[in-house]
Amino acid sequence: MTTGCVILAGGAGKRMKSEKPKVLCEVLKKPMLGWVLDAAEEFGFDKIGVVTGYKNNLTEEYISANYQNISTYYQDEQKGTGDAASRAAELIKSVDTVCVLNGDAPFIDAETLRNALSLHEKSGADVTVISADIATPFGYGRIIRDNGGKFSAIREQKDCSPKEAKITEVNSGAYFFNSKALLEALPRLSNKNAGGEFYLTDCVEIIGNAEAYRCDNAQAVLGANSRRDLFALNEGIRNKILFKLMDEGVSFITLDGIIIGKDVKIGADTLILPNTIITGKTVIGRGCEIGANSRIEDCVIGDNVTLDNVKAVSSTIEDNVKIGPFSQLRPGCTIRKGVKIGDFVEIKNSDIGENTAVAHLTYLGDSDVGRGVNFGCGCVTANYDGVNKHRTEIGSHAFIGCNTNLIAPVKIGENAATGAGSTITKNVPENALAVERTDVKIYENWHGNFERKKK
Ligand code: UD1
Numbered sequence: 001m002t003t004g005c006v007i008l009a010g011g012a013g014k015r016m017k018s019e020k021p022k023v024l025c026e027v028l029k030k031p032m033l034g035w036v037l038d039a040a041e042e043f044g045f046d047k048i049g050v051v052t053g054y055k056n057n058l059t060e061e062y063i064s065a066n067y068q069n070i071s072t073y074y075q076d077e078q079k080g081t082g083d084a085a086s087r088a089a090e091l092i093k094s095v096d097t098v099c100v101l102n103g104d105a106p107f108i109d110a111e112t113l114r115n116a117l118s119l120h121e122k123s124g125a126d127v128t129v130i131s132a133d134i135a136t137p138f139g140y141g142r143i144i145r146d147n148g149g150k151f152s153a154i155r156e157q158k159d160c161s162p163k164e165a166k167i168t169e170v171n172s173g174a175y176f177f178n179s180k181a182l183l184e185a186l187p188r189l190s191n192k193n194a195g196g197e198f199y200l201t202d203c204v205e206i207i208g209n210a211e212a213y214r215c216d217n218a219q220a221v222l223g224a225n226s227r228r229d230l231f232a233l234n235e236g237i238r239n240k241i242l243f244k245l246m247d248e249g250v251s252f253i254t255l256d257g258i259i260i261g262k263d264v265k266i267g268a269d270t271l272i273l274p275n276t277i278i279t280g281k282t283v284i285g286r287g288c289e290i291g292a293n294s295r296i297e298d299c300v301i302g303d304n305v306t307l308d309n310v311k312a313v314s315s316t317i318e319d320n321v322k323i324g325p326f327s328q329l330r331p332g333c334t335i336r337k338g339v340k341i342g343d344f345v346e347i348k349n350s351d352i353g354e355n356t357a358v359a360h361l362t363y364l365g366d367s368d369v370g371r372g373v374n375f376g377c378g379c380v381t382a383n384y385d386g387v388n389k390h391r392t393e394i395g396s397h398a399f400i401g402c403n404t405n406l407i408a409p410v411k412i413g414e415n416a417a418t419g420a421g422s423t424i425t426k427n428v429p430e431n432a433l434a435v436e437r438t439d440v441k442i443y444e445n446w447h448g449n450f451e452r453k454k455k
């Protein structure tokens with residue numbers, strides 16, 4: 001049996017009041033569509049397609065930048081979820097069973113999908129809807145069951161009678177269909193309903209042979225149509241992720257201001273301090289202390305690393321490194337074992353060798369630095385000449401005096417030194433000292449030349 005998945009992501013989501021399509025609105029700094037695509041990939045469908053519509057170029061850009069082998073289908077006008085699904089007819093036709101998912105319900109997971117598919121197969125239903133009971137069902141389609149409890153239809157909020165509106169079992173927007181049955185039902189949908197849209201949910205009544213997989217995990221079915229909904233999703237999942245990390249041995253003294261993305265991995269005995277946001281595909285080792293007030297995105301961090309008030313993006317930090325307070329790693333840095341980076345240091349696209357110290361007020365850009373180098377306070381690599389960027393190379397055990405400007409491209413040899421305050425425009429051979437300074441001039445009795453205000 002072949003399986004396919006169609007994710008509906010064409011809606012504008014007017015209530016978000018966003019410039020982007022709703023499915024790109026984020027939960028824990030990741031677009032909702034990304035969560036749904038991850039679940040679909042983890043499930044392992046033979047084919048995955050996404051129906052785009054409103055600002056489709058943004059949705060397609062996100063997909064192609066982050067996923068492979070996802071086909072997209074364009075819905076030119078947002079006429080409802082039934083119309084959206086019909087745009088993916090080509091994919092539906094090519095598989096035996098198709099799963100339709102909403103791109104704005106991020107917590108659907110592979111396990112729930114597997115359970116629903118196994119009910120779908122066992123029961124022989126032509127459509128199986130994933131449902132759950134939730135405390136505040138307003139806005140969701142309600143699961144209508146006959147007196148015997150048999151699932152018969154989904155009623156949208158706008159079309160609910162007052163009695164139906166009291167039903168707490170809701171449609172998650174995730175379904176398995178026999179592909180043939182779905183393709184036959186879609187052209188029969190009508191938009192004569194309170195919403196004036198072609199509802200995919202009406203396929204249940206048209207197809208008839210329907211089942212509902214009522215899952216216990218109410219969170220799995222939640223969707224977001226507004227910023228308030230998004231906030232509720234963020235709040236719910238944030239703690240869930242933090243508690244799961246605790247179970248894995250990660251420490252938190254308080255959860256205040258801590259946001260950790262769903263794909264982040266953190267080792268045991270690492271302590272995360274307040275106001276720390278860790279996102280993307282960041283991996284952090286064991287025994288680290290991250291925070292307070294740190295922002296880490298797409299970094300690979302070793303063991304026993306201390307990051308105090310640090311921002312780091314797309315960089316690698318090896319074991320036993322200490323950074324901070326108040327320093328920044330911009331993309332493309334490799335900070336090797338035992339490096340110490342102190343306060344007000346910015347490093348970009350550079351490789352800093354083992355045990356090197358960059359203690360204070362320094363900018364290193366496009367630099368390759370050996371091991372055991374010492375930077376005095378206030379060093380700058382002048383890597384940009386106004387048109388091009390150039391690299392600076394510094395050999396191991398070099399000593400860069402305070403306030404040195406290194407005008408790239410330039411090389412400082414191993415074990416070489418620069419005098420404090422020097423602007424270095426020539427390569428310095430190994431073991432040499434380079435000093436670029438005028439002699440100090442002393443003017444005796446200078447005070448006698450003008451009236452200096454004395455307190
Ligand atoms: C839908 C379901 C509802 C369910 C809820 C779960 C229908 C008619 N209703 O309602 O039963 O409880 O999801 O969250 O399906 N979309 C398109 N093109 C369109 C319209 C929508 O691609 O023309 C996409 C949206 O981008 C969204 C998804 O389909 O990702 C769901 O659409 P939305 O309008 O949010 O449906 P709901 O009213 O939430």
Ligand code: CA
Pocket residue numbers: 102104223224225
């Ligand atoms: Ca929705």
